Amino acid sequence: MKKLRIALAQINPVVGDIDGNTDKIIATVRKCTAESSPQVVLFPELVVTGYPPEDLLLRSSIARRVERAIKRIADAVGDAFVIVGYPRYLDGALYNAAGVFYQGKLINEYFKQCLPNYRVFDEKRYFKEGQHSLVLDMFGVPTAVSICEDVWENGPMSAAKAKGAKLMLNLSASPFHAGKQVEREALLAQRAWQGGMPVVYCNLVGGQDELVFDGASMAVSADGELIARSPAYxxxxxxxDAHWDGGNLNLLPGDVTDLQPVLEDIYQTLVLGVRDYVNKNGFNGVVLGLSGGIDSGLSLAIAVDALGPERVHAVMMPFRYTSSMSLEDAQAQAELLGVNYQVMSIEAIYDSFMAALADEFDGTTVDKTEENLQARCRGVLLMAISNKKGYLVLTTGNKSEVAVGYSTLYGDMAGGFDVLKDVAKTRVFELARYRNTLSEAIPQRVIDRPPSAELAPGQKDEDSLPPYVVLDRILERYIELDESAETIIEAGYDRDIVYRILRLVDLNEYKRRQAPIGTRITERSFGRDRRYPITQKWPIGD
Structure with a gap:
């Protein structure tokens, strides 16, 4: 009986940094070879370029740069099979490839057969589908190679089984959404049963723009039992480890990191999304407006957990409508988290703008314009701090507000990254309560008080919107489940409210198109998942 040891190299590349990613791949191979002498080292999908490289794949120099990386990896590989993902030009076509390296050579390649082209995925824009399975002898074990989506479809596993494979290795770049890990594990168990062979799966980790790859690489036995699970994030x-008896490969029990509750997963995803966006883009830190409300309070906690308090600057920008409670709570939270905190009144700035606009506004009545001007005064201050100090401005609008346009262009929407863009308001409250179970971070009064933008005397969010518990259910049905207005009404929601909310969602596409990106946590975020025209005459809610 032979023993086979497989290393799962769950690493965090930077998209486009082919030289840096290749350095990391080589260093990882050397590290695991030195510490454990595995026979196989498995990396994630497209790890050489990072995922998704998008239109970088169309750059004329990419083939040359990838070829150079392939040669460097081959030169660094010794007596272990090393499987690495990269884009590969061949005969005028581009493939999503997995290269198998051994003893200083690239000995074989597999081209991804099932190209996802839904939600955040757009692979058919770039790649040609592979047509053939790859099964090769790895220390006596007939081993198949596949890439990500190939295990979400039936065909590649059936073809590998027909070729005599006894082990499936899968390179993956599978982004997070709430509940995704449970789906993956059920899927891998199904494929293992189908093929009658273990499946070893290595997933990417790290943030890339709005996507977060959560890692949690794993191995499943031939009968679908989870054998190993790497830590996430x-x-x-x-x-x-596995034993090969010449006919079957049996995985030995490995380390299984516990699954986290969904709420904890979401929180860690938001933290990693902020950390990698800030660090990979070279910002010195972040600055955000701290209002004393729950959205900015949760955003501040996430920023501190992502970067440390020394890289977070919070600014309270009060106006005549700002309550003493908001001032007290903002200061209390800043002190709790130990961030750099400053108070800058917008009163004089607002008055200056109003004086400049006096002739234009003559004869008009006060309306939303004056409220929006307050938000824009704040946006100017935050962007100035950003420019001067090299900080990224974090905006704090939640998904519910983004959906219905309850925000101000060039005001509270001014910034580079929206921490809560895909987080519904009701979930904001859940996450705030969860964060306080780790350590005191958000004053309880911030969580308990009715939400308000404080742009007018006595203003509350529910003056303009239905209760968030109602709003969020309607938005979930319309945005994430694609239900029509009538279907939502049949589920028990008020007709007038449904049509008013859906109309707001449709009308505010122009705002969302100008909004900063934010971490995706659902299957239908605003961004790559949901692409609607701005100019259109589609009937509301149909």
Whole structure:
């Protein structure tokens, strides 16, 4: 009986940094070879370029740069099979490839057969589908190679089984959404049963623009039992051992990191999304407006957990409508989290703008214009701090507000990254309560008080919107489940409210198109998942 050790190299590349990613791949191979001498080292999908490289794949120099990386990896590989993902030009076509390296050579390649082209995925824009399975002898074990979506479809596993494979290795770049890990594990168990062979799966980790790849690489036995699960949200080297008796490969029990509750997963996803966006783009830190409300309060906590308090600057920008409670709560939270905190009144700035606009506004009545002007005064201050100090401005609008346009262009929407863009308001409250179970971070009064933009005397969000518990259910049905207005009404929601909310969602596409990106946590975020025209005459709610 032979023993086979497989290393799962769950790493965090930077998109486009082919040289840096290749350095990391080589260093990881050397590290795991030195510490554990595995026979196989498995990396994630497209790890050489990072995922998704999008239109970088169309750059004329990419083939040359990838070829150079392939040669460097080959030169660094010794007596272990190393499987690495990269884009590969061949005969005028581009493939999503997995290269198998051994003893200083690239000995074989597999081209991804099932190209996802839905939601955040757009692979048919770039890649040609592979047509053939790859099964090769790895220390006596007939081993198949596949890439991500290939295990979400039936065909590649059936073809590998027909070729005599006894082990499936899968390179993956599978982004997070709430509940995704449970789906993955059920899927891998199904494929293992289908093929009658273990499946070893290595997933990417790290944030890339709005996407977060959560890692949690794993191995599943031939009968669908979970044998190993790597930690989520961080780079990690794990090892899976197997016994080969000449006919079957049996995985030995490995380390299984516990699954986290969904709420904790969402929180960690938001933290990693902020950390990698800030660090990979080279910002010195972040600045955000701290209003004393729950959205900015949760955003501040996430920023501190992502970057540390020394890289977070919070600014309270009061106006005549700002309550003493908001001032007290903002200061209390800043002190709790130990961030750099400053108070800058917008009163004089607002008055200056109003004086400049006096002739234009003569004979008009006070309306939303004056409220929006307050938000824009704040946006100017935050952007000035950003420019001067090299900080990224974090905006704090939640998904409910973004959906219905309850925000101000060039005001509270001014910034580079929206921490809560895909987080519904009701979930904001859940996450705030969860964060306080880790340590005191958000004053309880911030969580308990009725939400308000404080742009007018006595203003509350529910003066303009239905209760968030109602609003969020309607938005979920319309945005994430694609239900029509009538279907939502049949579920028990008021007709007038449904049509008013859906009309707001449709009308505010122009705002969302100008909004900063934010971390995706659902299957239908505003961004790559949901692409609607701004100029259109589609009937509301149909």
């Amino acid at each position: 961080r780079e990690h080297l794990s090892y899976v």
